[in-house]
Amino acid sequence: MSQKPSIPKGTRDFLPFQVNRREYIYDTIKSVFKKYGFAPIQTPSFEHSSTLMGKYGDEGDRLIFRILNSGDKVKKADLNALEDGNLPKFANSLAEKALRYDLTVPFARFVVQHQNDLTFPFKRYQIQPVWRADRPQKGRYQEFYQCDADVVGSDSLLFEVDFIQIFDEVLSDLKIPDFTIQINNRKILSGIAEVTGEEDKIIDITVAIDKLDKIGEDGVVKELLEKEVSQAAIDQIKPLFSLTGETQKMLDFMREFLASSEVGMKGIEELEYVFAKTEILGLRNAKLDFDVTLARGLNYYTGAIFEVKAIGVKMGSICGGGRYDDLTGLFGMKNLSGVGISFGADRIYDVLTELELFPENINQTLEFLFINFGEKEADFALPILQKLRNASVPSEMYPESAKLKKQFKYADDKNAKHTVVIGESEIKNNEVTVKEMQSGEQVTMSVDDFITKYCA
RNA sequence: GUGGUUGUAGCUCAGUUGGUUAGAGCGCCUGAUUGUGGUUCAGGAGGUCGUCGGUUCGAGACCGAUCUUCCACCCCA
Numbered sequence: 001m002s003q004k005p006s007i008p009k010g011t012r013d014f015l016p017f018q019v020n021r022r023e024y025i026y027d028t029i030k031s032v033f034k035k036y037g038f039a040p041i042q043t044p045s046f047e048h049s050s051t052l053m054g055k056y057g058d059e060g061d062r063l064i065f066r067i068l069n070s071g072d073k074v075k076k077a078d079l080n081a082l083e084d085g086n087l088p089k090f091a092n093s094l095a096e097k098a099l100r101y102d103l104t105v106p107f108a109r110f111v112v113q114h115q116n117d118l119t120f121p122f123k124r125y126q127i128q129p130v131w132r133a134d135r136p137q138k139g140r141y142q143e144f145y146q147c148d149a150d151v152v153g154s155d156s157l158l159f160e161v162d163f164i165q166i167f168d169e170v171l172s173d174l175k176i177p178d179f180t181i182q183i184n185n186r187k188i189l190s191g192i193a194e195v196t197g198e199e200d201k202i203i204d205i206t207v208a209i210d211k212l213d214k215i216g217e218d219g220v221v222k223e224l225l226e227k228e229v230s231q232a233a234i235d236q237i238k239p240l241f242s243l244t245g246e247t248q249k250m251l252d253f254m255r256e257f258l259a260s261s262e263v264g265m266k267g268i269e270e271l272e273y274v275f276a277k278t279e280i281l282g283l284r285n286a287k288l289d290f291d292v293t294l295a296r297g298l299n300y301y302t303g304a305i306f307e308v309k310a311i312g313v314k315m316g317s318i319c320g321g322g323r324y325d326d327l328t329g330l331f332g333m334k335n336l337s338g339v340g341i342s343f344g345a346d347r348i349y350d351v352l353t354e355l356e357l358f359p360e361n362i363n364q365t366l367e368f369l370f371i372n373f374g375e376k377e378a379d380f381a382l383p384i385l386q387k388l389r390n391a392s393v394p395s396e397m398y399p400e401s402a403k404l405k406k407q408f409k410y411a412d413d414k415n416a417k418h419t420v421v422i423g424e425s426e427i428k429n430n431e432v433t434v435k436e437m438q439s440g441e442q443v444t445m446s447v448d449d450f451i452t453k454y455c456a
Numbered sequence: 457g458u459g460g461u462u463g464u465a466g467c468u469c470a471g472u473u474g475g476u477u478a479g480a481g482c483g484c485c486u487g488a489u490u491g492u493g494g495u496u497c498a499g500g501a502g503g504u505c506g507u508c509g510g511u512u513c514g515a516g517a518c519c520g521a522u523c524u525u526c527c528a529c530c531c532c533a
Binding site: 006008057062130134138141342345347348404407408409411419424438440 | 490526
């Protein structure tokens with residue numbers, strides 16, 4: 001081997017056992033999405049640059065993978081823009097397409113484009129890879145899968161309630177024992193900015209208090225001062241940092257805090273509704289927590305916001321979501337409210353690995369391996385093998401009469417549940433010898449009995 | 457995008473102030489064992505030391521660039 005091949009940074013290959021595990025996660029998510037009435041769609045890996053650019057803020061634009069124009073289209077490069085130092089304009093002239101950055105913005109484009117074919121409220125789920133030109137870290141890749149479910153065309157809070165049930169059901173089905181669904185409402189955050197007289201600094205304020213559990217109270221205060229939030233406002237906000245305890249008490253506190261803000265009170269009302277309905281339905285493994293300091297970066301959210309964290313694992317959030325009132329407005333379709341959630345499948349994979357929660361049988365995909373003793377024995381075995389396959393029992397025969405040690409090791413490596421030995425004596429008596437690999441136990445039975453037992 | 461960190465066999469890692477032929481464990485292959493894998497024993501294969509360039513009589517080690525890994529920011533799943 002001369003030069004070792006490699007793959008670009010932030011990308012990964014997946015071995016069979018890894019793909020099996022990943023599909024276990026996707027299948028679990030999919031089955032719950034379907035149960036709640038969501039239908040699948042897919043969108044292309046790449047979109048027009050103009051569809052994506054400017055939708056995720058300056059920070060997001062930087063992370064969008066651009067696709068260089070090919071062929072004669074390179075001639076479209078705007079050299080004047082380059083000379084003038086207008087690099088964004090130059091880049092746009094050079095790259096008319098870009099890789100999908102998330103599933104939500106392409107979905108908004110999809111809804112506007114196909115509005116006449118859709119029935120509203122439209123509920124879709126989508127499981128596809130997305131790409132970000134981010135600097136990789138553990139659990140952060142340049143190519144990763146998102147598993148999204150969204151509803152557009154309804155402002156009913158019942159969907160917020162549904163999504164909480166979906167989080168609970170999926171993660172409980174995946175056997176995650178302990179996780180918290182944190183919930184907040186952008187209207188409450190707006191209310192906070194309003195009552196403190198810092199309405200124009202709402203983004204700075206939310207970004208800062210979102211970091212509370214990371215940089216602490218002093219860190220947040222420092223950042224607020226840096227963003228020129230007034231000392232009076234900071235003093236007013238400070239008590240929110242230590243707001244914990246019973247949900248009802250926190251909500252009461254906030255109601256008082258936001259009394260003079262109409263939008264803030266609306267946020268409280270919405271939250272109370274969601275808590276009340278969830279109370280009625282109950283939750284399996286999840287804890288639902290009101291967290292005033294939860295903000296989330298994406299600034300298209302306008303109502304509820306969610307974030308889910310596994311307890312006992314050092315890992316960022318594994319799911320997120322929220323309501324956005326006017327995402328399709330960006331593409332010219334006004335007044336369409338949407339709400340959606342996203343499962344971070346790659347991070348869930350890491351959590352399940354760390355907590356050893358993958359079921360063992362995921363990678364036991366081979367039921368029977370037939371040991372090959374030679375042509376005569378193989379001829380005897382092949383019809384039996386075919387019967388197993390017709391009954392959808394995953395089975396195979398070793399392709400040549402290699403040493404038994406080698407054949408059994410192959411069975412072992414492939415995690416075969418049984419091996420079937422057919423040699424001279426078995427053929428003579430019309431029998432098969434079946435060995436259960438894990439226990440090592442071995443029984444000989446007639447071919448008919450074998451077929452009745454396993455090809456049902 | 458900013459600052460740091462890492463790279464030696466398939467994997468995990470040793471390798472002294474620059475000095476002959478670069479090591480270990482695990483894994484892999486072969487045999488002991490031509491009707492039995494996961495245990496044991498014996499033997500064997502496998503490396504342009506991430507890449508390119510520089511310093512030097514001499515570089516795995518020193519210098520530069522580049523790619524990659526991981527970490528802290530930024531941001532985020």
